[in-house]
Amino acid sequence: MSATIEIRDVAKIFRQFSGVFTAPRMVRAVDGVSLTVPAGGCFGIVGESGCGKSTLARLILGLHPASSGDILVDGRSLMAMPRRERARLIQPVFQDPFSSLNPRRSIHDIVGLPLAAQGISGSEITKRVHAMLERVGLRAEMAGRSPAQLSGGQRQRVAIARALVLGPRIVVCDEPTSALDVSVQAQILNLLADLRRDMGLTLVFISHNLAVVEHICDEVAVMYLGRVVEHAETDALFRAPTHPYTRALLASVLTPEPGLGIPDVGLGDAYPDPANIPPGCRFHPRCPMVTAACRTELQVPRRVGERVVECMLA
């Protein structure tokens, strides 16, 4: 049995200090997102920096309380769940394995910490840590080393081992391969795909690398300035992107095919600022298809065939 995550109209607003005498800036990092993550799948969330994808990941992990809305796992509210129980259900893998592992601890302690926090005894911890390290492709004797003695790829394997040692049903990966070299990135992606299949995990995979998302995800949600602007099955999304932003995002993927040149993505030099969200459609200052109505009318998600698009032109 796998978990289903239901995100119901979730918002997260941060107050950003902007000086002693000025009012704090209200950063609407996630601004009304509703999504259903099916059990056992790999769900991709893509978007540019500042679109709120990492904040959404932290909300799903329960690391931030939501400002409004609710997140349900198997019909139970995440907010109401005790921390230890949540930890047995959902675990994270973060981007940078250089800062997400405590440099003063051994690998054994890092991977064993979630077990210790659940009150499991020392010998049982060692047994499970060794088994987990081998499962992610590390030798058990690495348990005695410190993170500084490992390469980037090995560290990310340790982070994955730590995430899986409690046997969670959901793993939220926030840019798990962005800090790694391409040859190592492929090793880690293959490992995640194996583990998902063998352990029946539900993966939430957050990335700005569309080629990677296309390769491993079944469903993709595209975020822009705190909202999901398009959500569809991977094939449908990549074959026929509907939102102008999705199209620009896909057009800017540079595949290793010589002779194609660099595409004109046509987005201008406006830059999205989550503390200063434009009226009407959030994307209108950069949209190549903008109409007068886009500048004033608030967009709502609409179902177009099998996909959900937040654009009146779609």
Next chain:
Amino acid sequence: MSALLEVSGLRVRFNEKAEAVRGVSITVNKGETHCLVGESGCGKSVSALAVMGLLAKGGIRTADALSFAGQDLRGLTEGQMSRLRGDKMAMIFQEPMTSLNPAYTIGSQMAEVLVRHRGGSKRAALDRAAALLGRVGITAPGLRLGQFPHQLSGGLRQRVMIAMALMCDPDLLIADEPTTALDVTVQAQILRLLMELQAELGLAILLITHDLGIVARMAHRVSVMYAGKVVESASAEALFAAPTHPYTRGLLDCVPIPGKIARGAPLGSIPGTVPRISLGFQGCGFRDRCGHADASCAQDVPAQSFAEGHDYACRLPAGWATERAA
């Protein structure tokens, strides 16, 4: 086409234990983009810094030849080098926030480049700065000149860096991972801008990147680096059509290409990690990770040619990859 930058047998070491660059040869022709590609630690950035004479303290550079526009760079003093840098040889770095001075406005930093190298008034320099900001696609250049780096987005800062590099009409632009810190949409915009500028100004570009997508789309010539050496060098078409060094082939297999690899099918990957190369290292640096290595790989690696202008450093015969596939 004539060679603008000629590097041959470049070696860099920082101490007695490690050699970062072990005999790199690159030629960049006028109006051409030469991509230096490889994973972190392969020596691509150090090679570029060595060419510009910007190695960190303690770095020792030797080369059989190192010439820029016919001028031998090896004998130049630091003063002569610094007159060349930012003038005929300009550079852009990865992180525009750390390469711009946070305490000065965009305008004063840009004007300084021109005044230092060419003299003239600050006013005239500011006019040129405004014109160039417009050229790199920045709206309201007058406003931007008065702003500080922290007031600009990452994409805008990188455009400012490019405009600043162009202040003195350089012949060669060395760009070290210029778009790695940027979003994909902004990356496409910046790279497109570089291509336009190249066509317009006849710039030669030495582009350092780890991204094979950028290489395929931007490069005329490509040099693949591994463990301080160029392991394969060819035109972009030739390299992607017939990658011959096992490392190049492995690297290309690692990249998911939408529509080419079935979803869920495992990606190719290269086992192991990049080795540390000590001084006096013998043989092929890739042999520990290579599926084709044998005992002879621990001795000197033969330099072979796949075709005219397509060279690689490996013991395997030129047609090995295609024969195996057939």
